[in-house]
Amino acid sequence: MRHCSVQVRGLLTREELDRYNGLIEVGSYLEDQSRYDLAYSVQKEIDILILPAIERLKDKGRARDRATAEYLESLREEEEDCEEDDETGSSTV
DSSP states (O other): OOOOOHHHHHTSOHHHHHHHHHHHHHHHHHHHTTOHHHHHHHHHHHHHHTHHHHHHHHHHHHHHHHHHHHHHHHHHHHHHHHHHHHHTTOOOO
16 A cells, blocks of 8 residues: 655544544555455545645645745845945945
């Protein structure tokens, strides 16, 4: 059975995680019994089960990217403000 990433597993709800662990256990048993045809069906169920957690992970990434862009924009604005202050002659000699 193919496991999902630790990041995705961390974003599964308790109910989803319980179901995921049960499906992994069943799938592993089927593979041990060389019932790969049935294990394939279980793997497909796992793939469907983790889709919401994958979307949550993507949302977290998008939020992080937005926060980074906002931070970089604030640095750029700060730099422009400093340059404007220098051009207006606010320095003392």
